[in-house]
Amino acid sequence: MNTLPERRWQIAPCDLPAQMGATLVDGGVAFAVFSRNGDTVYLCLFDEAGEREIARLPLPCRSGDIHHGLLPGAGPGLRYALRVEGPFQPARGHRFDATKLLVDPYxxxxxxxxxxxxxxAAPPSAGIDTAPLVPRSIVTEQPAGVPHLSRQPKPGFIYELGVKSxxxxxxxxxxxxxxxxxxxxxxxVLDxxxxxxxxxVELMPIxxxxxxxxxxxxxxANAWGYNPVNFFALDPRLAPGGDHDLRQLCAVYAEAGIGVILDIVLNHTAESDEHGATISLRGLDNxxxxxxxxxxxxxxxxxxxxGHTLALDRAPVVRMATDALRHWRGCGVAGFRFDLGTVxxxxxxxxxxxxxxxAAILQDPDLANALLIAEPWDIGPGGYRLGEFPAPFAEWNGRYRDDVRRFWRGDAAMAGSLATRLAGSADLFGARHRGPDASINFIAAHDGFTLADLVGYAAKHNQANGEDNRDGDNDSHSWNNGREGPSDEPAIAAARDRDIRALLATLFLSRGIPMLTAGDELGRTQFGNxxxxxxxxxxxxxxxxxxEENRIGFVAELARLRREHPLLTAETFLTGKGTPPDAVWLKPDGTxxxxxxxxxxxxxxxxxxxxxxxxxxxxxxxxxxxxxxxPEDQKWRRLASSAACDDARAxxxxxxxxxxRA
Structure with a gap:
């Protein structure tokens, strides 16, 4: 904790720092803040408890769009924030307001x-100082990053997980x-x-x-975390120890042979639309x-x-995004899943x-070797871009989810679509010379019905969200066995369990990378939400x-079969060619x-x-x-079945x- 007397805080000129944000240097802390259209950037210092603003110092230097200065004698633990003076001209996109305390985006x-x-969100005319409402940034040590220059191994089984839930x-x-x-x-948890x-493990936003x-x-309250303010700082509710907590998690998981993937939201912030908050980027240069x-x-x-969209085609925003990714890689993460990746x-x-x-990611010798997974859609014009991301990106395959659901729901003429998904989705990824591992296969994710609700609800039931059931997807390709909602009737419970096991078996026996959302193996429900x-x-x-212990065991068995039989996880599409052919499609009668x-x-x-x-x-x-x-020329042994049956020929x-083949 910095204990320097308050009266000695002074800001000094310095050369342009190599890094943005607050950087520990010999003799103090160098600050660098981007603001092209702002007039003056103020560094605001707070007492050790972070409650009282004890100094407001204008950064004395400007090199192009970067405002910078040196705070002599400062060190780790210093609590600070920013303010920016500039025009408040919403019609021109400018929303500067020095009464708004801002969190350093770095x-x-x-x-x-x-x-x-x-x-x-109050206008400048309200004259409300937001210092009591905004977190303070904390100057931290910057441990040496962990190099990850080698290509990360492909995932075998991704487990999507929300830390709190x-x-x-x-x-x-x-x-x-x-x-x-x-x-x-x-x-x-490790067990x-x-x-x-x-x-x-794919961690939902942290x-x-x-x-x-x-x-x-x-x-x-937001339960998922897809509403970030800053792209570098962990939420203190999840990580009271800051970066140390993530570094420790990655180290423990690496020892256990498990990689950590972070779900990253690089498409918007919690500042929302024109009626939203001014807490960071909006106040720095909207x-x-x-x-x-x-x-x-x-x-x-x-x-x-x-409410808005990050301008990820502009150099300062691209730099911020890639700097954030490198920061997380330095904490030990294996890669990233990009929310609304079309942005x-x-x-x-x-x-x-x-x-x-x-371009910035793929030319970076570290980031290009990380695991990169895109959610290949947003809601903008032409926003659904499944199959169009550059290698080595993998993509959440929403077509896989929908086709598998529709087949098992009983929709007509879906067998051909199911076959395409089982074979690795060459229709989506083959033309760009990407293999089945570009397809992240899933049937349920955090967003949508749980696996149990998929077979128990024909329609959504989102009343608890306070929007009169207007929110959420209106066509989830779901169905109910017997009746809508929970049921203790043995026949209905058995029918639902049978369908869930069939869906799970389909997922793990398809070419591509399977993803399961945490809890679907337990029988989790969201009550139709x-x-x-x-x-x-x-x-x-x-x-x-x-x-559901039996279901946990069934998932474990399916994952084991994938690990032990490379034929199920080959990185090539099935073509039906070769001698013998790599794939043959038969009717149950063998023809x-x-x-x-x-x-x-x-x-x-x-x-x-x-x-x-x-x-x-x-x-x-x-x-x-x-x-x-x-086929009569083979001796066959049944390795697994989603439904109990004593007759191997049924x-x-x-x-x-x-x-x-035995």
Whole structure:
């Protein structure tokens, strides 16, 4: 903690620092802040408790758009913030207001969580100083980064996880740790991940975020973290120890053979639309950091659905984004999943593989070797770009999710689409010379129905979100077995479990990289809510006391089969070519499927042939068992089935079976 007497704080000129934000240098701390259209940037210093502003010092130097200065005698622990003087001209995109205290966008630690307050959005004429409402940035040591210049190994099984919801009700985790990154290092968590066979944990956003402004009045809070303020600082609720907590987590997981992927929100911030807060980028240079309409500089472009869009085609924003990614890599993370990733490639003319941010990432010798996963859509014009991201990006395959759901729901003429997804989605990724591993296959994710709700609700039930059930996806391709909602009836419960197991088997037997959302193996429910972003409460945290043990074991078995049989995870698309052919599609009676028969199929088989083994995947979505005729020139052993059946030559109703040549 810095204990220098208050009267000695003075700012001094300095050469332009190599790094942005606050950097420890010989003799003090150098500060560098971007503001092209701002007139004066003030460094605001606070007492050791972070409660009282003790100095307001204008940065004395300006080199182009960078304002900078040196604070002699300062060191780690110093609490500070920023203010910027400049024009308040919303019609021109300028929203400078020196009454607004601003968090340094490069701060690596903040001293308290963000809380929404209407004063954060008050106009300058209101004269409200927001210092009591805004977290302080904290100067931190910068440990040497961990080099990751070698290519990261491909994931075998990604497990998407929300830190708080995963740990808050875990009976074997000490209560003080629950809801934090440290809780994820507890032995019971590591044991569960090891049992499942997880190769990579994908953490939902852990950077500091703020609730959307309409939530507090509804008694709700953001549960997912997709509303960041700063791209470098961990949310202190999840990481009270700052970067140390993430470094420790990555180290422990690396020892256990598990990689950590961060879900990164580089498309918008919690400052929202023109009625939103001024807490960081808006007050530093709204016209530069956010995209505005070319014919109306005062109108924010909203390609995100969150009120505005980061201008990721501009050099200062690209630098901030890549600096943030390098920072997280230095903490030990294996890679990133990019929320609303289409924004990364947006130019004034539309989406491009050659957009500046892609170019910056792919030329960086570290970032280019990280795991890079895009959510390949946003809500803007032409926003759905599945299959169009540059290598080595992988992509969340929403077509996989929808086609698999529709097949198992019973939609007509879906067998051909299912076959394409099982074979690795060459229609989406093959033309650009990307293999099946470009496809992140999933059936349920954080956003949408849980796996259990997918088969228990034909329609969404989002009333708890306070928006009269208007929010969330209106067509989730879901279905209910027997009746809508929870049911204790044994027949209904059995039918739902049967369908879930069939969906899980489909996921793990498809080429591509499987992703499972934490808790779907436990039987988690959101009570039909397919947009539970605002449900940070015990009812929506994972219920470990009622975990479905048999389903956990089934997922673990499927993951084991993938690890032990390379034929299931080969990095090539199935073509039906070769001698013998790599793939043969059969009807259950053992005869080949001809083109006109795909339309009406409820049951089908896929024979896979590799250098060292042959396998057969048999699928029956019908409600009656069918006889199965296996190729006669082979001796087959059934390795797994999603439904119990004593007869190896029968394919149970609503099931998936896997056979291996003995």
């Amino acid at each position: 701060a690596r630690r903040i001293d308290r969580p963000f809380r929404w307050d209407p004063a954060l 995963f740990t808050m009700r875990h009976p074997a985790i000490a209560e003080p740790l629950r809801g934090t990154l440290a809780a994820l290092t507890a032995k019971p 569960h991940l090891a049992r499942l066979g997880v190769s990579h 950077a500091a975020w703020m609730d959307e402004r309409h939530l507090p009045s509804l008694g709700l 016209a530069v950091y956010y995209r505005h309409a070319s014919d109306d500089p005062g109108r924010l472009i909203n390609d995100t659905g969150c 990364m490639g947006r130019l004034e003319t539309g989406f491009s593989q050659d957009a500046p941010l892609f 397919n947009n539970a972003y605002a449900q940070d409460n015990a009812a929506f945290w994972l219920d470990w006391d009622h975990a 080949p499927i001809v083109d006109h028969e795909w339309q009406g199929l409820d049951a089908l088989c896929l024979v896979l042939t590799g250098d060292d083994e042959t396998m057969l995947i048999a699928i029956n979505r019908g409600h009656q068992a069918v006889s199965l005729t296996l 394919l149970p109703a609503r099931s998936v079976s896997l056979y291996h």
